[in-house]
Amino acid sequence: MSKEIKNSVEYILKKNGKKTGFSVPSDYFNNLEETIAIKLLEKNFSKEHNFEVPATYFNNLEDTILASVSPEKKETKVISFKERILRISSIAAAASIILFIGLNSFVFKTNKALTLDSLSNDDFEFWLDSNTITTSEVALVLEDDLLDENDFYFLTIKDETIEDYLNNSIDYKDLLNEIN
Structure with missing residues (x-):
């Protein structure tokens, strides 16, 4: 008897031999808060159907889906390689001429002639x-x-x-x- 707790429910029922008429389902107290919150949310929902489907919605549904999924054939713009090279080569030629003139006027402008005596x-x-x-x-x-x-x-x-x-x-x- 020392092992059993004298004030526990099982001990009292064992000594008393009586069962009370009340029973609680298993995990009742573990899920009690969730159950109450769900019930409160359900009361706030309206009982009316707020969503309506248009009358011809299912008649045109397949066509609408296929139209949005199938790719539209767009005409692609073709840029020829020759045109691109001609455009780039003209820009490159203009840039090289400007660079050549700029370098000759600033960097290579020397009047001193190089001879063996100048070394x-x-x-x-x-x-x-x-x-x-x-x-x-x-x-x-x-x-x-x-x-x-x-x-x-x-x-x-x-x-x-x-x-x-x-x-x-x-x-x-x-x-x-x-x-x-």
Whole structure:
């Protein structure tokens, strides 16, 4: 008996042996608020039929639906590619002419002529350092400028000068090595 609560309904009914004539459906109190709210809303609704269907509504219903669903055939406008290219090319040509005139009048307007003398020594040294020049390239450039024997017809060179040059500037050991 200690496990049972003395004031509970089940305990009293068990001891009393009597059943009361009242019963409550299951989940009655759980759904009570919703049920009351629904009943109040139903009382506010009018009992009359407020909506009426026109007499010929169902006769034309199928035609109306099909007319709104089926696509209308519209004539599409065709723009030829040739016309578009001609229009764009004329605009591009006008823009390029304006750009050319604008750049020439503002950017490239210099009166200074560029010559080798206008280069600074630093620029020349930088170019020589960054570009390697081979002897074959130098020979190709100077090939046209080689002196011809006829270029010296007005000069007279003495034989002694030629002998001195040969004796002092040529190393005979190298010549002998080249021959062998």
